[in-house]
Amino acid sequence: MTIIQDLGEYKGNHLWIKREDLIPFSFGGNKARKAELFFREIDKGGFDCVVTYGSGSSNHCRVVANECCRRALECYIIAPREASEPSFNSRMMELFGAKITTVPVQEVHDTIEGKLEALRNAGKKPYFIEGGGHGNIGTEAYVQCYWEIKEYEEEQMLHFDYVFFASGTGTTQAGLVCGQLLNEDERQIVGISIARKNPRGRDVAIQSIRDYMGEKAREEAIQAATIFIDDFVSGYGKEDKRVTDTIETVIKSYGIPLDATYTGKAFMGMAEYIVQQKIMGKNILFIHTGGTPLFFDTLKKMN
Numbered sequence: 187m188t189i190i191q192d193l194g195e196y197k198g199n200h201l202w203i204k205r206e207d208l209i210p211f212s213f214g215g216n217k218a219r220k221a222e223l224f225f226r227e228i229d230k231g232g233f234d235c236v237v238t239y240g241s242g243s244s245n246h247c248r249v250v251a252n253e254c255c256r257r258a259l260e261c262y263i264i265a266p267r268e269a270s271e272p273s274f275n276s277r278m279m280e281l282f283g284a285k286i287t288t289v290p291v292q293e294v295h296d297t298i299e300g301k302l303e304a305l306r307n308a309g310k311k312p313y314f315i316e317g318g319g320h321g322n323i324g325t326e327a328y329v330q331c332y333w334e335i336k337e338y339e340e341e342q343m344l345h346f347d348y349v350f351f352a353s354g355t356g357t358t359q360a361g362l363v364c365g366q367l368l369n370e371d372e373r374q375i376v377g378i379s380i381a382r383k384n385p386r387g388r389d390v391a392i393q394s395i396r397d398y399m400g401e402k403a404r405e406e407a408i409q410a411a412t413i414f415i416d417d418f419v420s421g422y423g424k425e426d427k428r429v430t431d432t433i434e435t436v437i438k439s440y441g442i443p444l445d446a447t448y449t450g451k452a453f454m455g456m457a458e459y460i461v462q463q464k465i466m467g468k469n470i471l472f473i474h475t476g477g478t479p480l481f482f483d484t485l486k487k488m489n
């Protein structure tokens with residue numbers, strides 16, 4: 187359960203922020219919420235090592251490596267060479283003793299398969315987690331987050347008209363949309379893409395929603411509820427002056443750290459979307475999906 191903080195008036199609307207970054211494990215974030223559910227499976231199933239993948243700046247890999255470390259489980263990370271620049275996250279992965287294999291991006295899939303097979307052949311019982319904590323378990327984590335939002339609305343007797351957040355693999359978005367569909371709630375859930383363009387980005391989110399909902403949702407309802415905005419994509423991890431300006435403003439005005447890869451882009455995207463769509467007098471919730479260590483990578487590069 188994370189807090190929702192009232193940030194007051196914002197561009198003619200009222201803004202709140204859900205602080206997923208304050209989940210009390212390994213700097214929190216949506217990867218910490220997802221990992222909690224994955225590691226419940228790992229603990230129950232008697233697995234003795236974990237295999238996952240992600241870039242050197244991956245919040246997911248940092249959290250998984252930390253969860254493994256506290257349980258003394260071996261953690262194998264397959265990383266694409268194209269995105270392996272050192273960061274505070276990659277330094278923590280090393281600190282936690284993760285065994286990182288860096289390969290060209292097109293070899294990631296086969297390397298994972300090879301690693302899993304080698305571990306099984308050695309008599310180990312590995313658990314595989316998709317990059318970013320993708321899959322039904324990750325989706326479930328954000329259905330639970332949606333319930334927390336509902337609870338806050340009931341307590342405070344208010345209704346969020348819009349929910350904004352950074353969308354990557356679309357799992358966070360899928361969970362939130364599934365929560366909305368299960369409750370038949372009227373609101374706009376707007377994923378701001380941090381890397382993928384349409385139609386692929388949206389299609390992946392939609393597939394996750396179908397996988398989770400099964401027969402419980404009509405296709406038209408899923409299509410109508412999935413808003414995936416790719417107008418603010420500059421590429422995963424790429425520098426963008428407007429994003430660093432946003433990060434600077436938000437830390438100065440609210441004391442809340444954002445980063446250049448995820449939350450800074452999403453916050454900037456939200457601000458521009460509000461103006462573009464002439465949204466006025468609405469209740470808006472921004473979900474801070476975490477990534478606090480990346481704030482410091484951004485800060486190092488800011489002048």
Ligand SMILES: *Cc1c(COP(=O)(O)O)cnc(C)c1O
Pocket residue numbers: 215216217245246318352353354355356357358359448449475476477
């Ligand atoms: C991974 C990540 C996202 C994207 O989440 P998805 O569920 O993959 O869409 C957003 N923000 C932060 C900080 C992340 O680490």
